[in-house]
Amino acid sequence: MIQRIQTLYILISTSLIGLLFALPFAEIAVSDKFYLFNIQGILHNGQVIENGLPITIFTGIILVLHVAAIFLFKKRILQIRILVFSILLMLGLFGMFYFFTYYSFKGADVSFKIAVVFPLIAIILDYLAIRNIGKDEALVRSIDRIR
DSSP states (O other), X not given: OTTSHHHHHHHHHHHHHXXXXXXXXXXXXXXXXXXXXXXXXXXXXXXEEEEOHHHHHHHHHHHHHHHHHHHOTTOHHHHHHHHHHHHHHHHHHHHHHHIIIIISSTTOEEEXXXXXXXXXXXXXXXXXXXXXHHHHHHHXXXXXXXX
16 A cells, blocks of 8 residues: 555665665775775775675565565554564664674774665654554554444
């Protein structure tokens, strides 16, 4: 049901998570060397220094969960559970961002890009979607009680 506001929240959240596959997360400067941190990992002159497979897997799972949540509009409780699980995975994704940027290099100068904020915005949108799905569920249960 695309006309429901929670579906629009989930759709915007899905597009933000999808943009993580295309945009860089950070630039890391260590002793006159510049590294690029994106979905593939940490790159130096196009060569992979740290493999980003865990971040790719996490982002892919979050994206699949969001797409599934869009199409589960008839099963509201399951939709809420999927969104809560995806919020937990996005918090884990933040931990991976921190791990990859600061653990890989000591004393590095990190310049984060706008894509790092996308999971935070997606968490907020998912929370708003969960609230609206809960309101719909309460409305349906109150109407069933009247019958």
